[in-house]
Structure formats: structure tokens, C-alpha cells
Amino acid sequence: xxxxxxxxxxxxxAELPKVSADDVRAGKVKATMVINPWDEYAAEEAIQLGDRFxxxxxxxxxxxxxxxxALKHALAMGVGAAALVDNTALTGGDLFTTADxxxxxxxxxxxxxxxxxxxxxxxxxxxxxxxxxxxxxxWPLVTGVTKIVDVANGRITVExxxxxxxxxxxxxxxxxxxxxxxxxxxxxxxxxxxxxxxxANIPATAAASLGVASGAGRTSWTxxxxxxxxxxxxxxxxxxxxxEKAAKLADALIAEKVx
Amino acid sequence: MSVLVWVEQTKSGPVASSWEVLGKGRQLxxxxxxxxxxxxxxxxxxxxxxEATKYGADEVLTLTDGALADYRLSAYAAALTQAVGxxxxxxxxxxxxxxxxxxxxxxxxQLGAGLAPDAIDLKVDGGKLVAVRSVYSNNILADIVYxxxxxxxxxxxxxxxxxxxxxxxxxxxxxxxxxxxxxEQIVEVRSTDTGEVSLTDASKIVSGGRGVAQDPAKGFALIxxxxxxxxAAVGASRAAxxxxxxxxxxxxxxxxxTVKPDLYIAAxxxxxxxxxxxxxxxxxxxxxxxxxxxxxxxxxxxxxxGDLYEVVxxxxxxxxxxxx
Ligand SMILES: Cc1cc2nc3c(=O)[nH]c(=O)nc-3n(C[C@H](O)[C@H](O)[C@H](O)COP(=O)(O)OP(=O)(O)OC[C@H]3O[C@@H](n4cnc5c(N)ncnc54)[C@H](O)[C@@H]3O)c2cc1C
Ligand SMILES: Nc1ncnc2c1ncn2[C@@H]1O[C@H](COP(=O)(O)O)[C@@H](O)[C@H]1O
Numbered sequence: 001x002x003x004x005x006x007x008x009x010x011x012x013x014a015e016l017p018k019v020s021a022d023d024v025r026a027g028k029v030k031a032t033m034v035i036n037p038w039d040e041y042a043a044e045e046a047i048q049l050g051d052r053f054x055x056x057x058x059x060x061x062x063x064x065x066x067x068x069x070a071l072k073h074a075l076a077m078g079v080g081a082a083a084l085v086d087n088t089a090l091t092g093g094d095l096f097t098t099a100d101x102x103x104x105x106x107x108x109x110x111x112x113x114x115x116x117x118x119x120x121x122x123x124x125x126x127x128x129x130x131x132x133x134x135x136x137x138x139w140p141l142v143t144g145v146t147k148i149v150d151v152a153n154g155r156i157t158v159e160x161x162x163x164x165x166x167x168x169x170x171x172x173x174x175x176x177x178x179x180x181x182x183x184x185x186x187x188x189x190x191x192x193x194x195x196x197x198x199x200a201n202i203p204a205t206a207a208a209s210l211g212v213a214s215g216a217g218r219t220s221w222t223x224x225x226x227x228x229x230x231x232x233x234x235x236x237x238x239x240x241x242x243x244e245k246a247a248k249l250a251d252a253l254i255a256e257k258v259x
Numbered sequence: 260m261s262v263l264v265w266v267e268q269t270k271s272g273p274v275a276s277s278w279e280v281l282g283k284g285r286q287l288x289x290x291x292x293x294x295x296x297x298x299x300x301x302x303x304x305x306x307x308x309x310e311a312t313k314y315g316a317d318e319v320l321t322l323t324d325g326a327l328a329d330y331r332l333s334a335y336a337a338a339l340t341q342a343v344g345x346x347x348x349x350x351x352x353x354x355x356x357x358x359x360x361x362x363x364x365x366x367x368x369q370l371g372a373g374l375a376p377d378a379i380d381l382k383v384d385g386g387k388l389v390a391v392r393s394v395y396s397n398n399i400l401a402d403i404v405y406x407x408x409x410x411x412x413x414x415x416x417x418x419x420x421x422x423x424x425x426x427x428x429x430x431x432x433x434x435x436x437x438x439x440x441x442x443e444q445i446v447e448v449r450s451t452d453t454g455e456v457s458l459t460d461a462s463k464i465v466s467g468g469r470g471v472a473q474d475p476a477k478g479f480a481l482i483x484x485x486x487x488x489x490x491a492a493v494g495a496s497r498a499a500x501x502x503x504x505x506x507x508x509x510x511x512x513x514x515x516x517t518v519k520p521d522l523y524i525a526a527x528x529x530x531x532x533x534x535x536x537x538x539x540x541x542x543x544x545x546x547x548x549x550x551x552x553x554x555x556x557x558x559x560x561x562x563x564x565g566d567l568y569e570v571v572x573x574x575x576x577x578x579x580x581x582x583x
Contacts, residue, residue, distance in 0.1 A: 013513055013533055016398045024399050037514060095376075096368065122513065125394050126376045131364035140333060140442035143361050157446060161508070162330070162357050163457060164269055168446035169331075175442075181514060182507055218373035218407040227393065227400050230539070234546075234559045245563050246573035249545065250581055252561060258463070258522040258543045259489065259582065 001151070003055045003114040004106050005046040005079060006130070009063050009070035010036040010123045021224045029123075035070040038118030040077075040186035041179050045148065046116050047078040048184065053151045055114070056080050060105050062087050062098055068202050075197035076189030083109075084204040094217030095124065099132025104210035106137065114156065117178040119144065127178075134176040142171055146182040262288040263296045263348035265339055266311050267359055269330075270450070273307045275421070275460055276354035278314050280414045282422030283381055284352055285315040290383040291350070296320060297429070298342035300335055300436075302328025312427040319429050320345055322436040330358060331443040336365035338436050343370065343409065345434050350388050352381070355413035356459070363413040372409035379418045388412070396513050396536040416459045417519040456492040458511065463522040464538075466494035466511055467504070470527015470548065470567055475504035481571045482526060488578045494518065494538075496528045512537035524574075526567040530555025547571065 011019060011031035023029040035043075046057040059074040061067045062085035071082035085105050090097070106112055115137075120127035127143070134141035147159040149168065157170040161180065189197070208214075237252070239245035253259045264284040267274040281297060288295035297316035299308045304321040311319045322338040339362055343351055351366060353359035355377045367374035375390030379400075382389050388410040390403040403412075458464065465486040471478025479493070486493045494516075495509040511518055513533035523541035527548065528534060535558055538544070546559035547570045556562045563570050 011395070013396065013536075016396050016536070017532055019395050019398055021399060024395070024401070095374065099368070123395050125392075125396060126364075126374075127360055128364040128367075128374055128376045131361065132368045135365065135368035141361070141365065142332070142443070144357060155444075161451075163274075164271070165451055166449045168448075170444045170446055171442050218367075218371070219375065219403050219405050221392075221401040222404055223400075223402040225400050227397065230558060232560050234556050234562045236556075236562045236564070242565055242569035242573040243576070245565060246570060246577045249561055249563060250574065250577040253522065253543070253545070254581060256543055259578070 001053060001055045001113045002109065002111060003046045003049055003057050003116060004109060004112050005039070005042045005057060005059050005074065006102060006115065006117045007039045007043065007059045007061045007070050007074050008036040008118070008121045009033050009061060009067040010121055013037065013122055016122065021226055025224050033066065033069065035073040036118055036121050038120055038122070038181070041181055041183055042116040042118050043074040043077050043079055044184045044186040045179055049114070049148065049151070050080070058083060058109055060085065060102060062101050062207065064088055065204065071202055072197040072200065073189060075200050076193035077187055078193060082200065082202045084202055085207055085210065086204045087207045090207040090212065090214055092215035092217050092220070094219045095126050095129050096132045096218060097212060097216050099129050100136055101207045101210050101212040102129070103133045103136035104212065105205065106133070108210070113173045115176045117176065119178055119180055130176050130178050137174070137176070139174050139176050140171040141176045142169060143178045144180045145177050146180050260291070261294040261296045261346045261348045262291065262350040262352065263298055263343055263346045265353040265359065265362065266297050266299050266307055267354055267356060268299065268301055268307045273310060274354055274356060276356065276416035279416070279419040279421055280352050280354050281311065281314045281316060283414070283419040285422070287350060287381060287383055287388070291386065294318060296346040296348065298322065298339060298346070300327055300338045308431045309427065312429040312431065313424040314422050315425070316429040319431045321431060321433050323433065324436045324438065326438055326441060327436065329445050329448060331441055331445065332361055332365060333443060334438050334441045335362050336369065337438050339366050340369050341437060342434060349409055351409060351411045353413050355415045360413045363411050367411040370409050371407065372411045373405040373407040375403040375412040377415050378403070378412045379415050381412060381414065397517065397539055398536070415517065415519070456490070458492050458494055458509070458516045458518055461492035461518065461520050463489050463491035464494045464518055464520045465489065465491050465524045465526065466496065466528060467499055467526050468496035468528030469498035469502065471499065471504060472502070475502070478527065478567065479505055481568065481575070485524070485571050485575045485578070488575050488582070491522070496534050525555055526571055528555055529553050530558060
């Protein structure tokens with residue numbers, strides 16, 4: 001059996017506040033780029049499925065040629081192979097363009113039983129690409145999975161969390177699954193893993209040769225801007241005792257009508 | 260043409276943030292000169308449908324079927340896609356709950372429509388929908404414009420005010436669901452509903468961080484007590500979650516929940532960028548920290564330098580005096 005894990009390269013979360021509107025508009029942010037933190041959970045789960053159910057694992061990313069670094073992180077963790085969809089020449093796309101390209105890259109892998117994704121990307125924050133992938137492939141989607149209970153008889157059984165409840169579901173394979181962070185503790189790449197990954201051959205395919213054309217987006221971003229900074233300067237509440245400070249704060253909050 | 264809003268319901272009734280979206284839907288429909296249609300999907304739909312007529316829907320479509328009694332994505336996406344057709348909708352909206360986000364994504368994918376996930380504002384420009392999104396973990400804003408005929412968005416809870424309920428006006432119309440094969444089999448559903456205020460819907464939140472390390476059980480007990488007096492939800496930083504003081508579902512921030520309360524009280528939280536990413540949109544932020552140099556004070560509206568084990572119970576006492 002084979003599992004594909006979808007890995008996006010995203011800015012280091014600590015550097016997100018520095019990302020400028022100009023960079024986003026130009027599609028080139030100046031930040032340290034890392035594996036999308038949510039996708040580490042998907043990569044870890046793919047590796048564990050290898051141990052539990054003998055899955056072969058392949059990491060696929062769409063991005064610039066530099067995105068191979070995120071794939072190498074997955075390889076260094078222990079994912080079996082990797083492939084890049086090079087989107088350098090692709091313009092005017094949106095999240096469904098990404099989904100279409102990823103679906104085509106998954107199909108090109110031959111028989112795939114399962115696709116694992118992160119919960120969302122820390123830059124696009126969509127939590128939506130996997131829906132596009134699932135619909136394009138015609139496979140069921142389960143999101144927010146916190147445990148893979150079993151893979152048997154052509155079905156996968158999973159636990160997931162929704163508001164107010166926890167449910168156990170089973171869907172037929174092949175399927176697309178996004179994982180939540182309760183699912184595992186992603187391992188750090190080992191020294192040996194890093195060495196192996198640095199020598200790995202990662203094939204790159206241009207998005208166009210997967211049949212995905214430029215200008216196909218159904219939405220586009222305009223008026224990209226920084227949110228307004230909080231202007232209010234902090235009011236420090238002083239007092240001789242905790243009681244006195246608490247009393248002053250309570251009065252202030254009631255005066256603000258937030259209580 | 261119409262604006263269609265999915266009014267989500269759970270076992271405990273309609274989801275409050277759906278009404279926020281329906282209220283906004285009314286304004287958008289008026290700006291577009293079209294009808295506002297609500298869709299209610301479930302095993303039972305009558306009660307929620309009746310309520311929807313009071314929040315400004317011109318028409319309410321009900322899709323009722325035993326197979327919809329328990330939520331399953333493929334079935335709900337099929338039902339909502341059907342409602343879009345029945346309503347001739349060009350704008351499709353839902354509250355950005357876990358379910359609302361995945362259902363709208365599936366419907367947009369199935370219809371070849373554009374999608375704005377987790378929008379924080381909606382407007383009409385030149386007869387088309389424009390959705391404002393907060394991306395790069397709340398560090399960049401962008402307007403999403405659509406080139407597709409159907410325009411889909413999920414809406415972050417608390418982006419719009421709760422509308423006033425008025426006299427019932429819209430007509431309720433049943434649409435027979437045509438669900439096809441439903442992929443998901445439900446093996447078990449465990450309710451974890453403890454009746455507590457959900458973080459994303461909360462208008463007040465009291466959060467604790469690693470500052471409770473000295474006695475985490477007591478620290479969160481004091482925080483929960485303050486939250487109780489204020490009718491607030493309890494939240495936490497990742498450090499508190501990682502240390503096992505409180506479960507992950509309480510985590511606020513980049514890799515937790517994005518919240519937007521009127522009041523956010525952070526006790527023993529330093530104010531790391533990833534925490535601020537989740538709560539920076541709060542109207543009033545109160546920071547309680549024993550370190551006067553803690554970065555949280557730069558983002559706070561009010562600050563108290565002090566020990567949370569003293570300040571939090573003192574606040575509980577003071578609020579009890581004032582609001583009973
Ligand atoms: C990829 C990634 C994602 C992340 N996602 C999140 C996220 O979603 N949410 C999140 O919160 N963090 C997240 N983090 C972690 C974040 O960087 C911080 O480590 C975390 O927010 C710190 O939590 P804290 O403020 O509780 O702890 P600390 O930074 O240790 O701060 C504790 C504070 O408590 C104060 N204190 C101690 N004792 C007392 C006392 N008795 N009374 C009052 N004050 C006291 C201290 O002065 C200090 O300021 C993420 C990090 C990464 C790398
Ligand atoms: N460019 C990409 N390459 C590979 N995987 C992606 C890409 N974009 C999104 N994904 C996957 O889809 C998930 C959700 O992303 P998003 O919809 O952008 O929030 C991510 O966690 C990844 O697993």
C-alpha cells in the first residue's frame with residue numbers, strides 16, 4: 001500500500017510578523033522557509049503507517065525549487081521518497097489550482113491508497129486545499145483526524161474531533177485525510193536521516209506538464225495589506241495590593257462596557 | 260440569483276455564529292438586490308427553520324433525511340450543493356466552524372466555484388462578492404475577488420454582530436435530499452459537550468500560561484473560577500498545553516484557535532508571537548504577569564504586574580462584588 005503525504009514549505013512562524021505586503025504581492029516572502037508545522041504531523045503519521053501497515057510513503061510538495069528543502073525534512077524524518085511540483089512558471093492560480101496540480105501529481109504516482117495532509121498552512125490558512133484534492137480525485141475526505149485506528153478490508157477507520165464531540169468514522173480507501181496535532185509527536189530528523197536526505201534524488205515536474213495552466217484561479221487576492229497595529233497604549237494598573245489593583249481593573253473594564 | 264446561508268445545527272440546536280452570517284447575508288442580499296435564502300440540513304429541521312425565518316431569511320430551504328441525522332461531510336456537502344441549485348445561489352456562506360469550513364470547501368470544489376475560507380469581512384463591489392481574509396496567521400489582510408459565477412465563503416465566528424430576531428417572514432420550503440452513496444460510516448459518536456462556552460464563540464476569555472507552573476491545578480482552578488464569574492471561556496497558551504496542564508482544545512494561537520472576544524485576560528502568558536497570532540484581534544486585552552518586561556504588555560490594553568495566584572482570585576472577588 002502507498003501513502004502520499006502533502007508537504008508545503010512555509011515561512012518560519014516566528015518570522016510571520018515581518019512578512020511585508022509587498023513580498024506577499026510579489027509572491028516571494030523574505031523569511032526563513034521551513035516545513036509547514038502542521039505537515040510534520042502528517043509526515044510522522046505516514047512513517048508510522050509504514051511500521052504499522054507496511055505502507056510505502058512519498059512526500060509531494062508544490063512550490064519553487066527551494067521547496068525541496070521541506071521535502072528533505074520529510075525524508076530525513078523517514079518518509080520513503082519525495083517529488084516536487086515546480087510552480088515557478090505558474091501564475092494566476094488559487095488554492096484549487098494547487099489542489100488540481102497536487103491531485104495530478106498523486107495520480108502520477110500510480111496506485112495510491114491514502115493521502116495525508118496537515119490541518120492548514122501557516123501562510124494561506126485555508127484548510128481547504130485537501131478538499132480540492134479529494135474532489136478532483138473523487139475520493140472521500142476526513143479532516144481533523146486525531147488517530148488512525150485501523151486500515152483493513154479496503155477501509156480506514158479514524159477518530160476525529162469536532163465541536164462538542166469526538167467521532168469514530170470509517171471510509172473506503174483510497175481516501176484523503178487531514179490530521180490534527182493530537183495525532184502524534186513528530187520526530188526530529190536523525191543525523192543519519194539528514195545525510196540520506198541530502199543525497200536523495202527528488203524529481204521535479206513543472207505544473208504545466210501535469211495539465212495545470214496559468215490563470216486558472218477562481219479567486220485572486222487584491223489590496224494585500226498589513227492589519228492595523230493596535231494603537232491603544234497599555235494602561236498599567238498600580239496599587240499597594242493585589243486587591244487594590246483588582247478593584248481598579250474591575251472598574252475600568254466595567255467602564256469600557258466589556259463586562 | 261440569491262444569497263444562500265447554511266444555518267448549521269448540532270444536537271443542541273442551531274450554531275450561534277450561523278445567525279451572525281445570516282445577519283450579514285441580509286445586508287449583502289440587499290446590496291445585490293437579491294433574495295436571502297437559508298438552508299437547514301438534518302434529520303430534523305423544523306425548529307431551526309422556524310428560527311431562521313425570524314433572522315431575516317426571505318426563504319428557508321429544509322433538507323431533511325434520516326441519513327442526515329448524524330453529520331457526515333459527503334452527505335452534508337451533497338445536500339448543500341443541492342440547495343445552491345434549488346436557490347439559484349450565486350453567493351454561498353456558512354459560519355467558519357470546523358464543519359462549516361469543510362462543507363463550504365467541498366461545495367466550492369464540487370461546483371467549480373471560488374472559495375474564501377474563514378473570511379473576516381464581506382462586502383459587495385460591482386455586483387460581486389468581496390471577502391476579506393486574514394492570512395499569514397493574522398499578519399496580512401487580503402481582499403478575495405472572484406472570477407467564478409458562484410462565490411463561496413466561510414466566515415470566522417464573531418466577525419459580525421448577532422442580528423436582532425424579528426417577526427417571522429420567510430416561507431419554509433422542503434427540498435427532498437438526493438444524497439447518493441455516503442462514503443462515511445459512523446462507528447461511534449462520543450459527546451464531549453460539557454456545556455462550556457466554546458472558545459471561538461466566546462465574548463470573554465480568561466487564559467493561563469506557563470506562569471501557573473508552580474501549582475498548575477490550582478492555577479487553572481483559579482482561572483476557571485474567574486471565567487465562571489465573568490461567563491467567560493477558559494483558554495491556554497501552548498506552553499501550558501504542552502506541559503499537560505490543560506488539554507489541547509483550549510489552546511489559543513497559531514497552532515491552536517483564533518479567537519476574537521471583547522475581553523481577553525492573559526494570566527502568566529509571556530505574549531509570544533504565536534500566541535498573539537491567535538488573540539491579537541481581541542477588543543480589550545488584559546495582561547497579568549509578574550515580569551514587568553513581558554512582551555504581552557506591549558499588546559495589552561490593561562496590565563497588572565503581579566503574581567497571578569494573588570491577582571486572579573482578587574479579580575474574582577471584585578467582579579463578584581460588582582456583578583454578583
Ligand atoms: C510552530 C509553533 C507554533 C506555536 N503555536 C503556538 C500557539 O498556538 N499558541 C501558543 O500560545 N504558543 C504557540 N507557540 C509557542 C510560543 O512560541 C511560546 O512558546 C508560548 O506561547 C509560551 O507560552 P507561555 O507564555 O505560557 O510561556 P512562557 O513564555 O514561559 O511565559 C510564562 C509567563 O508567565 C509569567 N509568570 C510566571 N510565573 C508567574 C506568576 N506566578 N504570576 C504571573 N505571571 C507569571 C512569566 O513572567 C512569563 O512571562 C508556538 C511555537 C511554534 C514554534
Ligand atoms: N503547495 C502545497 N504543496 C503540498 N501540499 C500542500 C500545498 N498547499 C497545501 N498543501 C497541503 O494542504 C494542507 C492544507 O493547506 P491550506 O489549504 O493551504 O491551509 C497543508 O497542510 C498541506 O498538507
